[in-house]
Amino acid sequence: MLEPKSFAGGLHPPEMKLTSDKAIKNLPLPDRVVLHVSQHIGAPAKPSHKITDKVSCGEVVAEAGGYVSAPIHATISGSVIAVGNFMHPFGVPSPAIVIERDPAVAEPPFTSENGLELSVAEIKKRIQDSGMVGLGGATFPTHVKLSPPDTKPIDTVILNGVECEPALTSDHRLMLEETDKVINGLQLIMKALNAKNGIIGVENNKPDAIKALDDKLKALPNITVQPLKVKYPQGGEKQLIYACLGREIPSGSLPMDVGVVVQNVASAAAIADAVNMKRPLLERIVTLAGNCVANPGNYRVRIGTTVCDFIEMTGGLKKDVPLKKVIMGGPMMGFALFDLHIPIIKGTSGVLCWDSEEAAQPHETSCLRCGSCIRACPMGLMPQKMKQLIDHRKWDKVDEIGMLDCIECGCCAYACPSALPLVQSFKLGKKNVMAERKKAPANKG
Amino acid sequence: MNTTTAALNTPAHGLLVTSSPHIYSGLTAARVMWDVNIALVPALAMAIYNFGARAALVVLASVLGAVLAEFLIQKFLMHKPVCVSDGSAVVTGILLAFCVPAALPIWVAFVGGFIAIALGKQVYGGLGQNIFNPAHVARALLLGSWPVYMTTWLKPGAAMSTGAAITDAMTCATPLGIIKTAGRDAELVKQLSESGTSLVSYVFSQLQIGFSDLFWGINFSGSLGEMSKAALLLGGLYLLIRGHITWHGPVAMCATVFVGALIFGGTLEYAAFHLLTGGLIIGAFFMITDMVTSPMTGCGQLIFGFGCGALTLLIRMKGGYPEGVCYSILIMNSLVPLIDKFTMPRKFGQVKAKEAQA
Amino acid sequence: MNPIQQLTKGFWKDNPIFVIGLGLCPALAVSSSLSNAVGMGIAATFVLIGSNMMISLLRHLVPSKIRIPVYIVIIATFVTIIDKMIAAYSPALSASLGIFIPLIVVNCIILGRAEAFANKNGVFDSLLDAIGMGIGFTIALCCIAFFRELLGEGKLFGHAMPFFSKDPALIMIMAPGGFIVFGLLIALKRLMASKGGN
Amino acid sequence: MNDMLRMGSFLFIIAAVAGVLLGFTEMKTSPRILENRLKQLEQARAEVLPEAKKFNDIKSENPNEGLLYTAGFAENGDLAGIVVNVAPKGYAGPIEMVLGLKTDGSIAGVKILSQKETPGLGTKLADNVFLAPFKKLLQDKQKPVFKVKQDGGDVDGITAATISSRAFCVGVTEALGTFEKVREQLPTLTAPTALPAVPQSGDAK
Amino acid sequence: MGAELIAIFIVAIFIENVVLSQILGLCPFIGVSSKIDSATGMGFAVIFVLLLASVVTWSIQNFVLVPLQLEYLQTISFILIIASLVQFVEMVVRKTAPALYQSLGVFLPLITTNCAVLGISLINIKRGYNLVEAVANAAGAGIGFFFALLIMAGIRERLDICEIPESMKGAPIAFITAGLLATAFMGFSGLV
């Protein structure tokens, strides 16, 4: 079972993984954190503190806004200095709590116990209380994912250690350095879901990680490592499940419909901490890379640290290389920032600081109908046609040809020789298609 | 919030903000087009070898016409940015020149290049929007307009400069022309079958050539660029390696013609003859692979290639014209929207969704 | 609308071919030479005048349910008359216009005018409308024929034109030429209209 | 029922009036049309067989075959020659032509009636470009070989329209063949007394 | 005999395509070619009406007009018959087969004033076809129309979402495309 597996479509952008040998470094605590109340999919959390309130690290500062939501914890000890609108990484000013660190207050200690001995209910409760959301980028509240309806039994849990995005290496380092924690996390998830099998999917370009995991897994027959072909977006949930198990998630369905739950490896490690130590989600590993940074690498950083503080703590930018583009996330799916006074949130996996050469933007021309996008699309869609239909505002027709199946992976736009803004169009298209569907629910059936 | 480094203090709008993805394959439309031009160089060299400066002149006139049309229309009619430099008009010009005889009057070549871009491309809104292959649109219109010029084939080596009048001694028939006339001449066919010579060997004996001449493209006549199969295959291979074309169309078209000729003509010789004559190879590698006017998926391109091949053979064997590549491509071009409609790629998760419903 | 406008609207502004876009077959099929175009134009104008006036006269009598068959009969009568006249007095024209004369019957312009205009207006106005539309039809045909004959045969009304007659583009007098010239002319007309509008 | 009658009779009246008009038109124009058609036919015949003044259509015994040829008689009732219609297959369809043959089997004249050749190319068959040299050939040579020069004959083909030219030669040869076939009957023919009936347009086929 | 019929049929479809070569039936060709669905319906309806009309007009010509020496009433009687017949069929279909009506019947009235129908009927008579030949010709013409319409509809659906220059949108580009299509169909000339 060791031959690399894959899926149809996709492509292989340059890997740019220059930081894969940089061990994870713990950064000092920031002086100030900005904690946005919406760092996850679902209802925003509700702030529970006022200005000047003292908070200690790990204390809840905003409670979950519903079932599909997650609480926000203070990630440093200190006092609340502002509750109001601050720039969110998505570019919209939105409610956040700002805490200034009080160096006098020490971090509370966390004690460890064996989570695997806890009841399923307790595991889930601890995960829910810890504010866990998926760290793979989608930031879906984990406790929801771990509570599928009884009608949909889960037989397999797949850990997503693919890290197919170019330039990012945080999951890679994590699998190497905290192999045990990752595996422990997987076991906890499997226990919570009563799943028999566990698979850790890793791309073939991380042989050291595969080996490290393999070594530890010898004792655990129900968990295997699945090497995967190096191809973007191997880490896409649907692609990963198809590659590992050959199961195809029907259009419009969720992994649980085929008996699978996918979690990122970092999520698994964080789950292990949450369950074993009752430690809330306080920090995450972020890859810092790009020509402009002085010390690229992988850093464990408190959530809420602003990007400029983060960069500063790692040693700042190179003096002589002008900054052109800052991307939060990976080059394929991340989003460009216009301002660096923006905090790192739970879903931030990387920060790329690019100079003008890296950020070179090709000139948009008209579509050649070359079909590169179709060949590249891992979802079997017709990006070219979708773009045309969106440009002509034919929402019903794009819906018909599968607008909502697009995972915004960016393969099409990467491959397009005409540099058409395909992904942006599709974001627009999806939004309108959903609005149209809402308008005419009768047509859906 | 205080900033810590001066570098972080770049003015807000100094940072580039675009939608994801932030990296690109580096391939651009212009790059593709200039690669096609490069791939056409071997054939151009062979054309010049065969027809001397005359070939270069015809190519130049056609390219000039195409580029001029592109420039004038974009600049003065559409008021759009001029993108002559993307090289697509040059491709059209060269390919048009490649499917006309070397003796074509220079002004006709120029007019051809002009209408290729004007009527074949710009009326539809320019690059990427056209339905029909612009070069072939022009060729078909030229053929309909000036059939005499378009079927006067210069003998290779019969050096012809601009002004010289064409004499009968300088012209000769093409292999496909001979086989067509011979096939129509019932008496000749009877004679040949009595004497046991095949039509193909009759053609070869008439022209005193063999298969290797056909392959290398020497000692017989034909359109400028279509003669040397070797040069064209070289160019085609380059495009395949560069990933600008896929194997589907060319293979489907060549295979259809070959197998069809084998079935309906009976002999391997006949099949090979059809494979190596006329514009089949240039059509299969350079024209039906034009991404703008062919189906987008591999499956669609197979159908497209099959259709082109079948129609080519039909016209060659039964139709009025000796050569059918141009018309078959135009006819199949018109069917591309329908082919595209019926060869949509399978969506990931699509079939399962139906099963799930059922 | 005064009588002059009534007459001239069809010439260019509401040209039945270029603007309304009906009755295209004869417009394209017989526009390969100017003399054919004029012949066809005259024939159609005759039918238009006859049928428009007749229908306008009968407009209060015809039961509305069978008005279309009645129109058809009336139109067909005039068509046959002109067909026979041309055959009798200009056999050459008759030969080159072929079946397109009888096909005037189904020409949508004639039926359209009958319904849209003659059915609602008095005899005099209908007459003006018919003449105007007929002339507009003729003008359109001549426009197309001008380019086709000049480019395709190098001639105008059968007379060779210098420069053009040396190497005419034969395709222009064949079917594709008709389509292409017509398409370009409509585009040109639109371009002019939009320029004028601004 | 009432409605039906009303509608029916209205249409009846309209159609009847149309009938009157049309019948009248027909009465007025039909003689002229007939005359035109006759003239055309006469003209063609007169052109290809100038000596003949009266014609007699000879039909085959087999009714399916239709017209075989037309015999032409001079003013004095002597046989002047025959007129043959042939339609060889040209480049884009049949080329309908008439030939006049004198009693000695020599060609008196040729005329192309209809053709579908490429305008400006194959259509030159009907022009002086092609016909003038052909007529000259008939005068100059006693026994010309009716083949295109490329094929070893005497006829000047049209450049780049050899197919049409060949078809023309095929037509000439065919007409000569017809003449050979009917040669014996010729002396038995007599001049008609009245004008022949005008053939319907469909008969040309 | 058979070969000749097939030749008539093939010629009518490809070489003398009603729309692209004979230039008949342009109004519906331009009017109903913007969507593939309606083009299909229209195409079938035209095939049907052409067959019906050619049979009926041939019979009228040969059994009524010729014996009575009323050939000059050809035009008027043909069009009257075609129009009435089509209308009649439309009413019957509408009543008896509503489903068929929805997909085909709705196009019937449109065909009355389609000059292809009258044109083909007249050509049948002019060329002196017998009944079977007339039917073969009509069938070929109908199928040829159907093909041309379908191709055009496909193209126009694509053009609909392309960036056509403003002044070319709609009719102009449709005609130019038809012209290029006609050029392409010239490739069939000489076939058979």
Place this chain on the structure above:
Amino acid sequence: MQILTAVLVLGILGFVFGAVLSFASKKFEVKVDPKIEQTIELLPGANCGGCGYPGCAGFAEAVVNKGVATTLCPVMAAENRKKIEELLGLNKIDKPDMKPVVKAALVKCNGLDTDEYKKFEYMGVPNCQAAVLLQNGPWLCPHRCMGLGSCVAACPFDAIKIGPHHLPEVDEDKCVACGKCVLACPKQLIEMVDKEKTVHVKCNSTDRGAETRKVCKVGCIGCGLCVKVCAYDAIKVADNLARIEYEKCVGCGACVVKCPQKTIIMETRPDFKGRVAVIDEEACIGCTICFKVCKFSAVNGGTPKEKHSIIPGKCVGCGLCAEKCPKKCIKMIDKA
């Protein structure tokens, strides 16, 4: 004889077809929506296909059921078109000139477009919604008009254009208040306002004044000065944004002058500097009405029979006094 057979044959054909058709139309009658039937009656019946529908009946159905524009029919007589539109109650949209449209679109943003108000240069799909999806658009102010013309694209009447400063301009003559642009705008910047109203708050920002000021020079900061100056109680501030109640607004322009941000504008007169009341002393009879009516104590007097005068610094130019003066001796004149 000839003519007689012709008459007979044609007459019989005519009779038979007339009769058969009218018979068939009864026998095979199919019930259809009477509206469709009436529409068919009004259509030309030429069945030419010019409309792109399968004949007149098909077109009628499309017109009635799908609201297709009647203008698609190239041959229909104008009065029939009118009749159909009346029949279907359609004429509101298709005929802008039929019904006096009192409202027109108003774009509530007047943001500047210099670099200092931009977050970044926008590149990508030229569509406002798409721009919003990319870091909430290129402008610092989260409420600013994207200026990419989604409203322009949505307008079926060509009534909006993007003006020189990345802001849409509405042509009130063309606008029929169909509301398409309102739906298209991702920032909810467009509102339908009576055409004769000329004073507008050109801002939609609900952010606090301090924040607004950082990102816009002409944005509403919710200071409330306009509320105080309005003699007609026609302007309210809520959520840090001034809103005009148009039923009450008389367009005096007092708020325009007062607004410190120049957010409130007088549409027809960009150079409006405000007005003052001037009392024609000759005609004034000292009735004290103006004195009583002025909300800003800008009228001297109060004693009956004594001629009034205006205190220049206090008059805001609301025009209340001029309106109320029984002698009509107060005039509002423009400040230079």
